[in-house]
Amino acid sequence: MTHLSDMDSDDVQRFVDEAEGRLFSKEIIEEARNPHNMARLEDFDGKGVEEGLCGDSMEFYIKVDSGKISRASFFTDGCGPTIACGSRLTRYVKGSSIAKAQEFSPSSLEKLLGGLPDDHRHCAALAVASLRKAIRDYLNRQRQDPTANTVKSSCFHVENEVKK
Ligand code: FES
Numbered sequence: 001m002t003h004l005s006d007m008d009s010d011d012v013q014r015f016v017d018e019a020e021g022r023l024f025s026k027e028i029i030e031e032a033r034n035p036h037n038m039a040r041l042e043d044f045d046g047k048g049v050e051e052g053l054c055g056d057s058m059e060f061y062i063k064v065d066s067g068k069i070s071r072a073s074f075f076t077d078g079c080g081p082t083i084a085c086g087s088r089l090t091r092y093v094k095g096s097s098i099a100k101a102q103e104f105s106p107s108s109l110e111k112l113l114g115g116l117p118d119d120h121r122h123c124a125a126l127a128v129a130s131l132r133k134a135i136r137d138y139l140n141r142q143r144q145d146p147t148a149n150t151v152k153s154s155c156f157h158v159e160n161e162v163k164k
Helices: 009-023 026-033 080-093 098-103 106-112 118-144
Strands: 046-051 057-065 068-076 150-155 158-163
Touching (some): 009 026, 026 080, 046 118, 057 080, 057 118, 068 080, 068 098, 080 118, 098 118, 106 118
Antiparallel strands (some): 057 068
């Protein structure tokens, strides 16, 4: 049997790739290696922070325009599958309505990623929980500032407040 110490760096990489490929779908590996939208946002309309059962956490940020998520971003100190979950989730919710994003479930995220091993299913739950908290934060801010999502319109010389 070949030991890792006997392998050169290409062999080690091939070994790691094969081991990963047995455990995770190609979607997870691709998303974890090349994550999208992984950054903390300074300028956001909603922010959610969730800590998972394993002790890892995820921050989720959304920008909202006319009731739709115009930008989504995440940050995590978690595992590779969690990075994949955050990345895929930002890509899924971008452009979707708040209502649609609110209904998105961990099992739907798992499906988008070609499934998760049992011991990593909580990574999808962590990502979705942080998104839901970001949405709740956005909605709370809207309630505190009722003019935040309205614009004044003037039709027939009558001023109205209408929802954006
Ligand atoms: Fe902790 Fe994935 S979030 S193992």
